[in-house]
Amino acid sequence: MNLAAAQEELRRERRVALVFRGRAFYDARRWGVIFDITKGGGRKGAVALSSTGVLSSNATINYDFLDTGTYRLMSF
Secondary structure (H helix, E strand, O other): OOHHHHHHHHHHHHHHHHHOOOOHHHHHHHHOOOOOHHHOOOEEEEEEEOOOOOEEEEEEEEEEOOOOOEEEEEEO
């Protein structure tokens, strides 16, 4: 396992553990995930379900929590 894969696995485990404690947002901010994708944030290779029911295992999500409280699916 390379460093990037190990970090992603650690982030995944922390998301699961912290979501029910109300701390997942702060951890995501610490990792830089909630920043705009042009600033190195966002999620690449995410599993996402579109509003039409199409499942993608390689979606790119651009989080925009601090500005609008929403997120945009950049590619599907």
